[in-house]
Each structure stands twice: as C-alpha cells, then as structure tokens.
Amino acid sequence: MLERKNRKNTTEVTFVLPAEHPCGEVSVVGDFNDWKPGAHPLAARKDGARAVTVTLPLEQRVHFRYLAHGDYWFDDHDADGHDGRNSYLHT
Structure with a gap:
C-alpha cells in the first residue's frame, strides 16, 4: 500500500507492507536512492504493519521495487x- 501527502514542493510517500509478508527484513529501493538495498528499510508500526516514508520531488515518475531477505x-x-x-508511481 502507498500513502501520499503532498507538500509545497514535495510529496511524502509512505511504503507500507503487512507485518509478516514477506517475512524478514524488507527495504524499498528505486531510482530515488540509486537502487541501493537497505537505504530505506521498512520498520514496524504500532498497528503491526511495516513502513518507511520517503520525500520525493513533485511531478516525477519514480520507479521502485521491494527487496526482502534472501534476495x-x-x-x-x-x-x-x-x-x-x-513498479512506478507519479508524485
């Protein structure tokens, strides 16, 4: 699931996954972090889901994927x- 909040010159995108799927560590990688694994790891929320928020420029097409334990x-x-x-999203 993706949650978005538009700000004045940016968009905050929160990447959200269920607590146990897939199991183990997961990070979001994409052209916004030079496809560097581990740069944006998802962390547990109070509701049990895992999430990370990334601030991106407005009016961009951003490519991304998730990388879980075990490649x-x-x-x-x-x-x-x-x-x-x-995957891609428009900010």
Missing part, C-alpha cells in the same frame, strides 16, 4: 503502474 524482489500491487521490470 527476493517484488512489486507493489498498489503502484500507479508496472513497466514490466519495476
């Missing part, structure tokens, strides 16, 4: 779209 890459079904390799 398991996966997409976000709530993204604005998929280009065959990655």
Whole structure:
C-alpha cells in the first residue's frame, strides 16, 4: 500500500507492507536512492504493519521495487503502474 501527502514542493510517500509478508527484513529501493538495498528499510508500526516514508520531488515518475531477505524482489500491487521490470508511481 502507498500513502501520499503532498507538500509545497514535495510529496511524502509512505511504503507500507503487512507485518509478516514477506517475512524478514524488507527495504524499498528505486531510482530515488540509486537502487541501493537497505537505504530505506521498512520498520514496524504500532498497528503491526511495516513502513518507511520517503520525500520525493513533485511531478516525477519514480520507479521502485521491494527487496526482502534472501534476495527476493517484488512489486507493489498498489503502484500507479508496472513497466514490466519495476513498479512506478507519479508524485
């Protein structure tokens, strides 16, 4: 799930996953962090879900994927779209 808050010159995007799916550590990687694994790890919320918030420039198309323990890459079904390799969203 993606949560978005528009600010004056940016958009805050919160990437949210259920607590146990997939199990283990998960990070969101994309062109906003040079596809660096572990740069934006998801952390537990009070409700049990895991999330991380990233501040992005307005009016951009941003590509991303999730990377879980064991080199398991996966997409976000709530993204604005998929280009065959990655999920993407518009800020």
